[in-house]
Amino acid sequence: MRPASSDSKPCSAGRLDPNTAATQLPVLPVVPLALPLLPATPEEVAARGWDAVDVVFVTGDAYVDHPAFAMGILGRVLEAAGFRVAILSQPDWRSVQAWRQFGRPRLFFGISAGNMDSMINHYTANKKVRNDDAYSPGGRIGLRPDRATIPYCQRAREAFPGVPVIAGGVEASLRRLAHYDYWSDTVRRSILLDSKADLVVFGMGEHQIVEIARRLQAGETVKDLRDMRGVAFAMGASETPPTEALVLPSFEDVKADKLKFAKATKHIHQETNPLNAKTLVQYHDRQAVVCRPPALPISQEDMDRVYGLPYTRRPHPMYGGQRIPAHEVVKDSVTIMRGCFGGCTFCSITAHQGRIIQSRSQESVLAELRQMGKDPKFSGVVSDIGGPTANMYQMRCTRPEVEAKCKRLSCVHPSVCKLLGTDHGPLVELMKESREVPGVNKVFVASGIRMDLAQQSPEYLEELARHHVGGTLKVAPEHTDRNVLNLMKKPDANDFAGFAEAFGRASRKAGKTQFLVPYYIASHPGSDLAAMIDLALFLKRNGHRPDQVQDFIPAPFDIATCMYYTGLDPFTGEEVHVARGLRDRKMQRALMQFFKPENYFMVREALLKAGRRDLIGSGCDCLIPSNPPKVAIEARRSRANEVAEGDHYHAVANPARGEPAGERGAAPASPAGYRPGRKTRIRRKK
CATH class of the missing domain: 3.30.750.210 (Transcription Regulator spoIIAA)
Incomplete structure (x- = not known):
């Protein structure tokens, strides 16, 4: 299918009906011909003979042309619809130049932090900087900023004022309304206001991104797109929000009152069924953030078309063969x-x-x-x-x-x-x-x-x-405590026992010896030391020694995150125990791996704090011996030395080493803000 040229006539497709789930994506051949990757450099744009591009898709991930990657699937969908798309992958956000390399896009900038929320991508549950980035070439860290959607949108606005800026992806989706941010331990306002994006597309986005491109090409303005499903937008202080909308507690209210935060969370999640969801409105001071109902489910025919596009299933060759760890997992x-x-x-x-x-x-x-x-x-x-x-x-x-x-x-x-x-x-x-x-x-x-x-x-x-199954099967019972499982909306622990028995029978019938690898979560709301000790006893009695364990990370938007922040179940109003302190979280994690010598002292501290000295010794149920092994003593000494060297939990520079003060990798101070033509970041008084 020939991409649209810069002087092509407006697309005749026009406005799509937001109230129908009928097929809207372009009709594609059953076996599409192989096409080259979308251009990721100005030279590749020129090689195609294009005088301009329609859409510049900015992503915080390495460019991988695979349907498991957002830029791969959305870029191909736009290409199949006849649009010229360029991929701007992991640009240097400290300068606007990268955003100008493809010239002024005819239609819009599409902005995504990547397949993950950038803060979860950067930091562990203990807020320690991760050692690698699975979505970057060679697993290198530092190739995208914190809260990447915000600076990416700001740079797009600075590069070409007047070009619509459309944000999407997991980060923008989950932060479209006021939300709790674990890393700053505060309630932040909608990402729309901080990023200055014209729209946030939430959800998977194939229908929305094609509709946006077609309608903008047909001459509509970005404000005309506000009637679409699956979008959120910020209105001006003088604009009137939709009258039929459900009004949530305001940003100021949810920031000041945890009960109102819980109430807002309840309403938001009750309006997620696209077949009956209402439009939501949340005021931020005098400005209304409007969230339309989710997009309708994509049809089977459209699913087939999307996944039948001509993906190469490989990273862009500009990485010189460097491995993209996330791609290696799903390729x-x-x-x-x-x-x-x-x-x-x-x-x-x-x-x-x-x-x-x-x-x-x-x-x-x-x-x-x-x-x-x-x-x-x-x-x-x-x-x-x-x-x-x-x-x-x-x-x-x-x-x-x-x-x-x-x-x-x-x-x-x-x-x-x-x-x-x-x-x-x-x-x-x-x-x-x-x-x-x-x-x-x-x-x-x-x-x-x-x-x-x-x-x-x-x-x-x-x-x-x-x-x-190749000998082992990963499953996720998550916990053994009934109260914690109920808060998670997971089945009772007996469900795992029943499955283990049934899987064992099926494996023996097949003449195989196979094992289950269960995954569990530490520090989830509702989980206290007593619950984690019971889990540790269950693991020991059943011979499970999990090599990988999960620490609960309060991701924006999630119900469990509301529990973590407010200490309340938003649907029942009941109080929920929360392990908020770093020490408590470390003890819960150590209990799941009580058998590791390096965890000895942390497990001992947890058992003594919970009054379970009976589990220290040589008894059948004892989790650790009375005396620490030599490896545990050496591990404690090694950790103490690491802490003494500094920089243990945050990416803060160490002036004693000659490093400039401040956060490592932060943009240098500049008198100019992101507002084009302004000399300062400070808003002028009216």
């Missing part, structure tokens, strides 16, 4: 669905992708596998066939008229809804067919298994154990 995986109706309170997938499952057709998945099988560089091993979960493929509510009214946040908690279609038959058939594709030798399932659903299908478990 041989196949996405078969998106969305999750689990509604786990600590997870952002439901908030971003929606709780209505959207699945590809079997033929679409098999076509992708056939293309992979023809690639001479393909190993023959599919690393994963799944999505946010491995076994929700083709599952939907069996009563559409009920689904259209439902406000339930989880279809499987506190029990599996009787109206939920849980048939694993289509998935089992797809798994069988995937193994028969020429060039494919093995198909693994690495996505998380929803254990309560899997136990309803012995056929699925047998198929999984016999053909799609």
Whole structure:
């Protein structure tokens, strides 16, 4: 399909109907011809003979032309719709020059911090700077700023005043309204106001980004786009917000009153079903931030078109063959669905992708596998066939008229809804067919298994154990304490025990010895030392020694984050225990790995604090011995030396080493702000 030229006539597609889920994406051939990667340098733009680009897509990730990466999938969708797209990957935000290298975009700048919130990408749960960045070449850190959406949008505005700036991606989606920011320990206002973006597109964005491009090309203004689904925008102080909207507690209210923060969180999450959600309004002083209802679920036909685009599935060659760690994990995986109706309170997938499952057709998945099988560089091993979960493929509510009214946040908690279609038959058939594709030798399932659903299908478990597990299967029971699991919206601990027994039977029937690798979370709201000690005892009694454990990170927008900040369950109003101190969080993490000698002293401190001296010694249930091993003493001495050297938790420069004062990597002070033509960052008094 020929991209639109700079002097082409306005697109005749015009305005899309926001109230229909009908196919809107461009019609593509069943087997598209291979196309080169989208241009990522001015030289590549010139090589295509373009005199201008329509859209500059700015991303905080390395450019990987793979459907697991946002810039890959959205860039290809725009290209297929006939637009000229350039990728500006990981630009130097300290200067505006990078934003000007492709010239003035005809339509808009598309801004994304990347596949992750930049703060989670940069910092651990203990606010320590991470040692690597999985989405950067060679895993290097420092190639994107903190809260990347904000400076990226500001630079775009500075580079070409008047060009619409459209923000999207996980970071912008989860920060579109007033939100708690863990790293500054404060409630921050909508990212729209700090970034000065014209619109925030929340959710996956394929429909919205094409509609935005078509309508701007047709001559509409960015303000005309405010009627779209799946967008949020800030109104001027003199503008009147929609009268039919639900008004949330204001930014000033939620910042000053935790009860009102909890109330706002409850209303926001009750309005996430796109089939019945209301428009939301939240005032920030005199300015209203408006959040339209989420975009409707993408149809199966559109899913097939999106994932059938001509991806090379490789990083851009400008990286000189450097490995992109995140790409290495997913390069041989196949996405078969998106969305999750689990509604786990600590997870952002439901908030971003929606709780209505959207699945590809079997033929679409098999076509992708056939293309992979023809690639001479393909190993023959599919690393994963799944999505946010491995076994929700083709599952939907069996009563559409009920689904259209439902406000339930989880279809499987506190029990599996009787109206939920849980048939694993289509998935089992797809798994069988995937193994028969020429060039494919093995198909693994690495996505998380929803254990309560899997136990309803012995056929699925047998198929999984016999053909799609390579000795170990990762599962996520998350905790053992009933109260914590309830706050997480996860099944009771007995569910894991039942699944373990069923998976063991299926593995033995297949003549295999296979094991489960359970994942757990420390410091989740509701979890105290007593709950973590019970979890540690469970791990010991069942012979589990988790090598990788998770610390709860309060991501913006999540319900569990509201619990962490307010100490309240926003839906019941009940108080929730929160481990806020760094020492408490370290003790909870150490208890999950009580068997590691380097954790000895932290585990001992936790046991003594909880009054569980009985678990120190040589008894059957004892977690640690009475005397510390030599390795534990050496580890404590080593950690003390590291702390004495400084810079242990924050990327702050050390003047004693001759480093300039301030944060490492911060932009140099400049008298000019981001407002073009202004001499200062300070707003002039009217």
